[in-house]
Amino acid sequence: xxxxxxxxxxxxWLGSRDPRVPxxxxxxxxxxxxxxxxxxxxxxxxxxxxxxxRTASIPFRLVRRQxxxxxxxxxxxxxxxxxxxxGAIGDFDRSDLHPLFYLPLLGTPIxxxxxSYGATQLLRFLTxxxxxxxxxxxxxxxxxxxxxxxxxIPEKFAFGVDLTYRFIPSLAGDLxxxxxxxxxxxxxxxxxxxxxIARVRRTVPLIVPLTMNAIVxxxxxxxxxxxxxxxxxxRSWLRELAYDRADRALLLTALAIFFAVTIASLMGLTxxxxxxxxxxxxxx
Amino acid sequence: xxxxSIQRSAWGVDSRVIVYAAIGAALYGVVALFSFVIPGSNNVxxxxxxxxxxxxxxxxxxxxxxxxxxxxxxxxDQLSGYGLLTAWNWHIANGLVGLIAxxxxxxxxxxxxxxxxxxxxxxxxxxxxxMLFVFSDIFVFGNDFNTALTGSYLWVLVPDLIAGVILVPxxxxxxxxxxxxxxx
Numbered sequence: 333x334x335x336x337x338x339x340x341x342x343x344x345w346l347g348s349r350d351p352r353v354p355x356x357x358x359x360x361x362x363x364x365x366x367x368x369x370x371x372x373x374x375x376x377x378x379x380x381x382x383x384x385x386r387t388a389s390i391p392f393r394l395v396r397r398q399x400x401x402x403x404x405x406x407x408x409x410x411x412x413x414x415x416x417x418x419g420a421i422g423d424f425d426r427s428d429l430h431p432l433f434y435l436p437l438l439g440t441p442i443x444x445x446x447x448s449y450g451a452t453q454l455l456r457f458l459t460x461x462x463x464x465x466x467x468x469x470x471x472x473x474x475x476x477x478x479x480x481x482x483x484x485i486p487e488k489f490a491f492g493v494d495l496t497y498r499f500i501p502s503l504a505g506d507l508x509x510x511x512x513x514x515x516x517x518x519x520x521x522x523x524x525x526x527x528x529i530a531r532v533r534r535t536v537p538l539i540v541p542l543t544m545n546a547i548v549x550x551x552x553x554x555x556x557x558x559x560x561x562x563x564x565x566x567r568s569w570l571r572e573l574a575y576d577r578a579d580r581a582l583l584l585t586a587l588a589i590f591f592a593v594t595i596a597s598l599m600g601l602t603x604x605x606x607x608x609x610x611x612x613x614x615x616x
Numbered sequence: 617x618x619x620x621s622i623q624r625s626a627w628g629v630d631s632r633v634i635v636y637a638a639i640g641a642a643l644y645g646v647v648a649l650f651s652f653v654i655p656g657s658n659n660v661x662x663x664x665x666x667x668x669x670x671x672x673x674x675x676x677x678x679x680x681x682x683x684x685x686x687x688x689x690x691x692x693d694q695l696s697g698y699g700l701l702t703a704w705n706w707h708i709a710n711g712l713v714g715l716i717a718x719x720x721x722x723x724x725x726x727x728x729x730x731x732x733x734x735x736x737x738x739x740x741x742x743x744x745x746x747m748l749f750v751f752s753d754i755f756v757f758g759n760d761f762n763t764a765l766t767g768s769y770l771w772v773l774v775p776d777l778i779a780g781v782i783l784v785p786x787x788x789x790x791x792x793x794x795x796x797x798x799x800x
């Protein structure tokens with residue numbers, strides 16, 4: 333029931349890469365995709381992203397729930413945004429839109445542009461998620477700290493991230509113990525009546541003891557770090573990292589795509605592309 | 617203690633700050649599975665674990681608060697499958713909430729209203745201001761202002777305020793005696 337980070341890409345092609353590669357590719361992909369509104373280009377990136385994802389060999393049955401959540405969440409987000417915008421689309425003037433029909437009760441116009449926008453938005457999100465999964469599942473949690481440090485992220489921040497990942501499994505265990513202990517006393521956080529305030533208050537018997545126990549337990553870690561002179565000199569990492577030829581090729585490809593899309597964006601070639609059949613349907 | 621030394625200690629990064637920051641982020645990531653949708657709302661879900669962000673900022677300072685929100689939210693998104701970098705600007709918004717709570721707690725704001733109202737005010741103000749960063753959805757996702765306001769900011773503000781205003785004072789009340797027994 334409680335999620336913890338899992339290293340599912342162990343032994344895969346991507347999992348064998350330098351851990352900095354998925355991180356840098358993820359950042360470059362995010363910077364690339366946010367510039368794109370032409371679904372044809374986004375589709376190409378999505379396909380490339382899927383090919384990249386496959387190299388991580390993440391078993392689908394183990395991440396099915398995460399994929400289902402992600403797809404459902406972004407679909408709802410796109411749908412709700414379409415309704416909330418009242419049919420308005422970015423830089424488009426309302427008089428330039430091609431309405432196909434109006435939503436019953438709300439009267440929101442659904443146009444060729446809004447459907448194209450929604451589809452592009454959905455694919456953009458799925459591309460983000462596709463590239464993001466290997467960061468979550470194809471980097472060994474113990475490699476995150478050295479990877480961030482070698483990317484010239486401040487080493488104390490890098491160590492903090494490393495430590496966070498080390499705390500998660502033990503805190504997840506503590507949470508499960510707290511849930512079990514409270515259950516023995518007849519407590520069920522998701523049972524009972526009441527509105528949002530009552531339900532938030534029902535989480536108090538879980539969140540308060542768990543947080544206080546974690547804080548008290550942290551003192552041992554602090555003492556251990558102080559005794560080893562943490563922060564008194566430059567930190568070294570046990571894990572040595574070095575790019576190989578495949579790592580460089582992957583990074584250069586991601587960088588080339590980023591620059592190509594940036595140039596195309598500056599030239600105005602990445603704006604929203606409206607599906608021609610929808611325009612025809614709208615009587616254009 | 618002079619105001620100069622207070623300022624230095626609030627922004628310094630030592631082993632204590634790193635460990636509390638890591639604990640805060642890990643806690644937020646683990647406890648975030650407890651969420652529920654407000655009945656009758658447009659899929660607005662309340663995540664009680666969010667209260668951990670302003671609490672850690674309030675109790676341990678702005679650096680701890682920033683890290684707890686920033687890294688904690690990234691972990692929540694990663695574990696849920698939404699993706700580490702899909703909504704990176706929301707990680708920053710969460711981090712800002714913790715940062716602002718820490719700044720306010722270091723100032724006179726925390727001493728107003730005692731141990732219940734003071735933390736609640738700090739939590740509310742930090743959430744209202746910090747979450748303004750989600751308006752960056754306009755640049756990141758191409759949303760217009762109305763969508764960013766109703767679909768992002770208000771969408772998250774209401775549930776986070778409910779969680780923060782109720783839980784932060786309770787966490788502070790549990791922490792205060794513990795702090796003294798630990799000699800902090």
